[in-house]
Amino acid sequence: MSHDSLLIFAAILYIVSASLLYRSIGKRSTSLQQASFGFALAGVVVHGYAQYTHWFAGAVPDVSVAPLLSLCALVIILLLLTSTLTEKRLFTAGLVALPLAAMVLALELVIPHQPFTLDKMSTGIAVHLVSSVLAFGLLSIAGLYAFFVFIIDYFLRRHHLNPVVRTLPPLEVLEHLLFQLITAGFLMLTISLGSGIIFINDIFAQHLVHKTVLSVLTWLVFGVLLFGRWRYGWRGSLAVRMTLAGVVLLILSYFGTKLVLEVILGRSWQS
Numbered sequence: 001m002s003h004d005s006l007l008i009f010a011a012i013l014y015i016v017s018a019s020l021l022y023r024s025i026g027k028r029s030t031s032l033q034q035a036s037f038g039f040a041l042a043g044v045v046v047h048g049y050a051q052y053t054h055w056f057a058g059a060v061p062d063v064s065v066a067p068l069l070s071l072c073a074l075v076i077i078l079l080l081l082t083s084t085l086t087e088k089r090l091f092t093a094g095l096v097a098l099p100l101a102a103m104v105l106a107l108e109l110v111i112p113h114q115p116f117t118l119d120k121m122s123t124g125i126a127v128h129l130v131s132s133v134l135a136f137g138l139l140s141i142a143g144l145y146a147f148f149v150f151i152i153d154y155f156l157r158r159h160h161l162n163p164v165v166r167t168l169p170p171l172e173v174l175e176h177l178l179f180q181l182i183t184a185g186f187l188m189l190t191i192s193l194g195s196g197i198i199f200i201n202d203i204f205a206q207h208l209v210h211k212t213v214l215s216v217l218t219w220l221v222f223g224v225l226l227f228g229r230w231r232y233g234w235r236g237s238l239a240v241r242m243t244l245a246g247v248v249l250l251i252l253s254y255f256g257t258k259l260v261l262e263v264i265l266g267r268s269w270q271s
Helices: 003-027 030-057 065-085 091-110 123-157 163-167 171-199 209-232 236-264
Strands: none
Touching: 003 030, 003 091, 030 065, 030 091, 065 091, 065 123, 065 171, 091 123, 091 171, 123 171, 123 236, 171 209, 171 236, 209 236
């Protein structure tokens, strides 16, 4: 089975799992939730094999944004499945995560992109690039989760429990997963900044200064948020606003700088 066929099959399994999970929450059915878990597990197996064919079957793996986002989606679904073995059961958050994972797989299939390989780069630059894209993927998905947390919190505060809100996972489940994503993304962003300072010549050069400053601001926003969560128990609307602010800075850092350099100025960050 080809890589693209594996992605399509995994996306279908994730959608079926999300549909069963939606029905299980509405009907409070344990059997439906178990069936949903089974389809999600099958999706992870297929998705994992697709990742294997991408990273290990070819001569030089492609590390552009789409494949790394797909890897992030796989890690998140694995996190949900393995959480059932702990006290923090997060599988109901799959109502949001599973469709997002299917969407990421679909984007990997349909969005045209030029393969980006590491065979001609030093190890330090490779670490910087991979950690940068992983940070972008994890924190962007965290931003989507923050949006769902905002919706649930908004309706709960107004005691407006419509049928859609009733079927969404509990707020504390989504918040717990949100902060796990932020923590992982913050770690990747820290590695990205650290490796950039060490391995990129003159990281504050004129053509890199905007990207560097925005990345540092993003790091500070998420660092303060994680500290506030640990020290003061920050949650709800404050956590959502800070998460979305950090994601906006991250998007400006990645796409804004890319637009200015490559489209307007016709330059590369390496030049």
